[in-house]
Amino acid sequence: MLKFDVLIIGSGLAGMTLALHLAEKRKVGLITKRDLLEGSSTYAQGGIAAVLDTEDSVEDHIRDTLIAGAGLCDEDTTRFIVEHSKEAIDWLIKLGVPFTRDDEHQTGYHLTREGGHSHRRIIHAADATGAAVTSTLGQKIKAHPNITELEHYIAIDLITSQKLGLPGKRAYGVYALDKQSDQVVTIAAQHTILASGGAGKVYLYTTNPDTATGDGIAMGWRAGCRVGNMEFMQFHPTCLYHPHAKSFLISEAVRGEGGILKLPDGTRFMPQHDPRGELAPRDVVARAIDFEMKKHGLDCVYLDISYKPAQFIKEHFPNIYAHCLELGIDITQQPIPVVPAVHFTCGGLVTDLAGRTDVTGLYAVGEVAHTGLHGANRLASNSLLECLVIGKAAAADILAADAIKLPAIPAWDDSRVTDPDEEVVISHNWDELRRAMWDYVGIVRTNKRLERALHRIDLLKDEIDEYYSNFHVSNDLIELRNLVETAELIVRSAMQRKESRGLHYSRDYPDLLPEAQDTVLTPPSRRE
Structure with missing residues (x-):
């Protein structure tokens, strides 16, 4: 068993931000499915939206975000994140991120403009901002003695009080597959953070890297967390x-x-x-x-x-x-x-402004989370900003928390499973799921298309659950199980929205409802 004060699942900007803010005072474990720098943050091209120019204002940035979000952004969340935008950029500059300079501009940096923004407010490093930011932070992480990187590990499921037969609702770490040794490892922690990114790979065509398989959303849902606005x-x-x-x-x-x-x-x-x-x-x-x-x-x-x-x-x-x-x-x-x-999962696990989920000791930060910032459509370059601001806030909340005594946690039990007989089942189901989502849950939706998608997902889910119950886990099986869970959440959320708003456009409900409301799904274990 491995033990940490804080376990972070995911090494994108959200995970890195948390690790660096925590590491001076806590022992941190950082799980990543591939190499440290392999994730959506690294591939971000455009930049980070922030109020840096004196001609710009916090109010203008908030207004642009609210307009793009089509009435569904949480105004308190939006204000909190935008008000802390300059502080977040200053932190990155202090760490040495090489943003593109413009010595004639008052800030000393080149600011560009993107769709939905009323001002030039995107600070960037040429057209590879994500790579510049994550490589800079990655060097700091590799050099820090209090951060242990667990590369080529994939989290299987959260260890919760419910699984341990204990009262309450708390997270105590995860079971994870060490892909190099092909062994399942128990990793215990006082605080666990899901910073695992979005779910782009649930669709046939995506700009996301292969790691974006909805792992954190699915794990959080299975642990009892609500999800919000997954249709977007x-x-x-x-x-x-x-x-x-x-x-x-x-x-x-x-x-x-x-x-x-x-x-x-x-x-x-x-x-x-x-x-x-x-x-x-x-x-x-x-x-x-x-x-x-x-x-x-x-x-x-x-x-x-x-x-x-x-x-x-x-x-x-x-x-x-x-x-x-x-x-x-x-x-x-x-x-x-x-x-x-x-490109981006606007919904996710419901959290507050400190990244806290419905499960004590469990946080969600970045694309895996639903803070209310993005509403029905994310404004360009607000996502990296959210990682920075909520990441720092979550770290502060964790540092202020009292230490707990970890319970006894049993090792992973795979004594009743065997090696898979035909792995073609995984590749076939993976392909069928992504094609069904692309065909039926795309840019334009209808009731009939959503019903067809849900029917196929139900069949696939039964088949995948049976496979998971009988065979040793593998990276592909873990990802497929999470993808089908996340796909169902997307479709069920879309079926609940009886209007067209932002990224959800339905031919059956082409108009806006007079009142904007979030779509929040509650896991069966939490329902009254």
Whole structure:
């Protein structure tokens, strides 16, 4: 058994922020499914939204967030996070994050603008902000004596008082599979943090890395946590369309710096859908692209910034330029083929402003959580900000808590299972689930499509549960079990919303209801 004061599941920006804020006073364990820097945060291109410019204001940033969130953002949460935005950026700068400089600007840094923002407020490191931030923080983590990195471990399930036959409702750590030794390890902790990211891989096409399989959401749900607003899966409007691109994201900043969306014949179409054109919020742009693709029978549309000077493009988007060039697309000379793809999970485990869930001792921070910031549609570049601000707040709450005595925790029991006979069951179910979600729970939904999706999910869930009960766990089986659980939460949430709002658009309910309400699902164990 391994023991820590605090166990963090996930090594993205939320997990790293917590680790560094806690490590001076607590012994921290950090679980990550692959290498330390393999996660959605590392792939974030655009940047971090923060009020840094004197011409900008907290009120403007809050207003932009509330508008994008289509009436569902929690105003207290939004204010708390935006008011702490400058402090969060100052912390990153102090740690040495190499944000792009602009010595002529009052801040000393280049600020860009993205869809839904009324000001230039996105601080960035060229077009690879996530990589710059996580690599900087990763170096600090690797050098810290109080942080133990458990790379290539995947959490299986939370250890709770209910599982141990104890009164109350508390988390005491996790059982995790050490993928290198293929052994299940018991990891005990006084406080456990789910910082495991979103669930993009529940869909066939996503900009997310392969690690985004809804693990934390599923584990938290099974442990008794409520989930909120899971129907709001954000489709990024502009994912590179190319057979060898592996869902490469074309940053929102390309549109922020003047990129124009066009049909194959060169016709610009966004002004017909929204007066904000290419700088409308993501849900609007994604639906517009989806509409044009269906209307004209297209495989993709095109994002054109080639009219800008070549040097400007290379300076602002060096990684996008280089990656596209490798695939034979010179973005200084030709438009970029793009399609929408699932990008961000706006809902998640219900938490307060300190990241606390419904289970004592269990926190959720980052994309795995539902704080109320994102509402029905996340405003661009608010997600990394949420990781920083709520991560610090959760760390402060943990540091203020009294120590507890850990109970006796039994080892993982796999004495009644065998090695799997046919692993093709896993790959087949994985593919079927993701295709069903893409076909029936996509950008535009109907009652019939959701019913079909739920029917398939129910069948898959029974098959996967039976497989899980009879065979030794593997990385793929653990992820598949979490994916099907998360898919069901998405579909059941979507079925409860009898309107079209933000990222949830239903042909059966095309209008807005007069009052905006969150969709909150309660696990069976918590129901009265």
